[in-house]
Amino acid sequence: MLQLMVRRALLALALAFSSVSASMADTFVFTAIPDEDETKLIERFQGVADYLAEQLGVDVRYVPVKSYAAAVTAFRNNQVQLAWFGGLSGVQARRLVPGSEALAQGQEDEAFETYFIAHSSTGLEEAETLSDDVRNRTFTFGSKGSTSGRLMPEFYLRERFDAAPEEVFSRVGFSGNHTRTLRLVEAGTFEVGALNFQVWEKELADGTIDTDSVKIIWRTPTYPDYQWTVRGDVDERFGEGFKERVQQALLELDDPELLASFPRTRFIPASNDDYEPIRAVAEQIGVLD
Amino acid sequence: MPFMSAYPTVRVSLLFLAIAIGCAFFADLSITAANPWKDLGNFFLGLVTPDFFSYQGLATALLRTVAFAFVGVALGSVFGFLLALAFKWTAVRVFCSVIRSVHELFWALIFLQFFGFHPLTGVLAIAIPYCGIFAKVYSEILDEVDPEPSRALPRGTGVVSSYLYARIPQCWEQIKTYTAYRLECGLRSSAVLGFVGLPTLGFYLESSFAQGLYSEAGAMLILFYLLIATIPLWLRRQTLPFYLAAAPFCLGDGFPIVWGNVSRFFTEDIIPAPLRQGDGWAGLADWFADIAVTEALPGIWNTLLLTQMALVLTGLITLLVFPLISRQFGNRPTRVGGHVFLVILRSTPEYMLAYILLQIWGPSMLPAVVALALHNGGIIGHLVGRQSSSIGLRPDAARGLSRYGFEIVPRVYRSFLALLFYRWEIIMRETAILGILGIHTLGFFVDSAIQNIQFDRALILIGVTALLNIGIDKLSRFIRGRLALQTLPTC
Numbered sequence: 041m042l043q044l045m046v047r048r049a050l051l052a053l054a055l056a057f058s059s060v061s062a063s064m065a066d067t068f069v070f071t072a073i074p075d076e077d078e079t080k081l082i083e084r085f086q087g088v089a090d091y092l093a094e095q096l097g098v099d100v101r102y103v104p105v106k107s108y109a110a111a112v113t114a115f116r117n118n119q120v121q122l123a124w125f126g127g128l129s130g131v132q133a134r135r136l137v138p139g140s141e142a143l144a145q146g147q148e149d150e151a152f153e154t155y156f157i158a159h160s161s162t163g164l165e166e167a168e169t170l171s172d173d174v175r176n177r178t179f180t181f182g183s184k185g186s187t188s189g190r191l192m193p194e195f196y197l198r199e200r201f202d203a204a205p206e207e208v209f210s211r212v213g214f215s216g217n218h219t220r221t222l223r224l225v226e227a228g229t230f231e232v233g234a235l236n237f238q239v240w241e242k243e244l245a246d247g248t249i250d251t252d253s254v255k256i257i258w259r260t261p262t263y264p265d266y267q268w269t270v271r272g273d274v275d276e277r278f279g280e281g282f283k284e285r286v287q288q289a290l291l292e293l294d295d296p297e298l299l300a301s302f303p304r305t306r307f308i309p310a311s312n313d314d315y316e317p318i319r320a321v322a323e324q325i326g327v328l329d
Numbered sequence: 330m331p332f333m334s335a336y337p338t339v340r341v342s343l344l345f346l347a348i349a350i351g352c353a354f355f356a357d358l359s360i361t362a363a364n365p366w367k368d369l370g371n372f373f374l375g376l377v378t379p380d381f382f383s384y385q386g387l388a389t390a391l392l393r394t395v396a397f398a399f400v401g402v403a404l405g406s407v408f409g410f411l412l413a414l415a416f417k418w419t420a421v422r423v424f425c426s427v428i429r430s431v432h433e434l435f436w437a438l439i440f441l442q443f444f445g446f447h448p449l450t451g452v453l454a455i456a457i458p459y460c461g462i463f464a465k466v467y468s469e470i471l472d473e474v475d476p477e478p479s480r481a482l483p484r485g486t487g488v489v490s491s492y493l494y495a496r497i498p499q500c501w502e503q504i505k506t507y508t509a510y511r512l513e514c515g516l517r518s519s520a521v522l523g524f525v526g527l528p529t530l531g532f533y534l535e536s537s538f539a540q541g542l543y544s545e546a547g548a549m550l551i552l553f554y555l556l557i558a559t560i561p562l563w564l565r566r567q568t569l570p571f572y573l574a575a576a577p578f579c580l581g582d583g584f585p586i587v588w589g590n591v592s593r594f595f596t597e598d599i600i601p602a603p604l605r606q607g608d609g610w611a612g613l614a615d616w617f618a619d620i621a622v623t624e625a626l627p628g629i630w631n632t633l634l635l636t637q638m639a640l641v642l643t644g645l646i647t648l649l650v651f652p653l654i655s656r657q658f659g660n661r662p663t664r665v666g667g668h669v670f671l672v673i674l675r676s677t678p679e680y681m682l683a684y685i686l687l688q689i690w691g692p693s694m695l696p697a698v699v700a701l702a703l704h705n706g707g708i709i710g711h712l713v714g715r716q717s718s719s720i721g722l723r724p725d726a727a728r729g730l731s732r733y734g735f736e737i738v739p740r741v742y743r744s745f746l747a748l749l750f751y752r753w754e755i756i757m758r759e760t761a762i763l764g765i766l767g768i769h770t771l772g773f774f775v776d777s778a779i780q781n782i783q784f785d786r787a788l789i790l791i792g793v794t795a796l797l798n799i800g801i802d803k804l805s806r807f808i809r810g811r812l813a814l815q816t817l818p819t820c
Binding site: 069077078079103105106107108109110112113114116117118119132136178183184185211213214216217219220223224227228229230327328329 | 357361362364368441442443445446524525526532535536539540541584585587590602606691692693767776777779780781782783
């Protein structure tokens, strides 16, 4: 019995090791940071996958991940070759994968913003600077690895109050993503929150925000954010000039529905240097070594 | 039992109660949600209006959940058994206590860094800690068998033969029962692994909850309860080999392993940053000091606060719920209801329960304490309830509350305490992991380090968590020894 069990176990292990389908090797795989509700992401990026497959003539697959770090790790480990990163996750990823390049960003990403929002019970109103009244209230960021939901709001909070967020607020949470930040502040679970302005604008346009419960109290200055980043070794694997073709395909994406799902007006070229300000802020705050 | 000897157990109970009350003063236990009861209502509404057809992938997710559990637990039990045979060596014991002191989710987070989304990540995340637990429990079971039969074997009988012919036959039933119980735990672990991205039930459950789609989430929870409640129906001696053979094929494809990632992880990623960047030993000392002051110590403090409160509340809930299934109380229908209730409590992984309560009540230690106490209270309540059923009382014994207070509780109190202390270490391991959900226990800082791609930091903090766990295990064993509490390894 024991022998039999050992044999079965070894068999199982061997199978686990070998259970990789051969077709995977030729598939161009990409991921995206999970910054919004998953159903929306899957819908949006399935559309992108179909579009890219058509344009590039290879199998293209989108894999959803559960955290920003998981997106960076999958990119670093070459399990995905392309990713839709935020400013910070892109900087992290390109540092870890020499030769990788920022290919394209949304037109809106050149000048991205974070909105600070508050529950109506706080009585806070929109102002030119972040009100002193946010002190000692409860506050939520988005994901720990988010640029517009964590890095930049933390930077501006430190600049404004000269203190760590934990010292400014009575409670600091990480909601996980922007949609959730919006819902939590709307419900009053947190009094104040910071989120990606595009998510706010889109939800507002869709009529899914209860504007009696939650309002904007401050808009940050602009900074560069999201971008498509590709690994440097894709040409070796998918053929000469593949990288340019990916970039071209992204820049030429003009399906209005697909663009609206991001939401971006169109994609424009981007370079690694565009994200220098993000790197500097991340190092200053200690998110990057 | 002479009345006087009960005093030490009472004293220890009161001491732990006092510690927990003290902890409550330091802990953040507020409900921060504006409409916590409305959300809770919506959640229960979702449970009674389940939507089974929202995800086409639901059946696949269930299949993966079962497959990962089978392969992980099977590997864990085989290697655990082999290690149990060598458990007399200190090195083996230390090795086993180290691997089991690291939670499945931490193992998964580690393997994700270099195996990525390969099935091996999920399989090893279950197999490794389970192997450590199996080794310990199997060796305890083997130690309890009667040594007489092995003495009757002819001289020169080998160790293996002596185990096979004299020892294992005596405890085969126990080993089987325990392994089956662990498989149930494995299903829970497997489901929870989805929360970090593996393709099991937790993956979809997390998405549905995060979006407030309670009917979808309700459907998944109901399917999960059914899966666990029907184990005796679908898991039989005849079907087991079939499941074991089929499971490895049902793990899904994932992505190919890139072996370069594995060596990079061990030779670069986990080397402390100051050494990697050439800041030397002085830099290393500063680095350690920084981690200790800003992360490890606050993490340890919060982990201990939460653990002690959860432990005592677990005890209180156990004492409250065990009569629900005890033959000494109620009637058949109430006991059936009690069984269903306890099955739900113990089948819901505490991580999932804490996640649900956090969504509903907002982030503080309260949802975590309640989740830990409900789940563990459900487990211990089940065992204590079963034990209390076998107590024979005089026909004219008191009824109701008097029976509970004067007849039953005193009789089961020692085994109740034994089980509670036995789970102390398990509660702490879970407490640490709940940090991933945003409570500032050690898991919070581990998760932060991983989110910042600082695996050197993450590994140090996981090490700290493991040491804390081993410490609690030792303390628990010491207290059980002092109070002469015995427990069979059934939980």
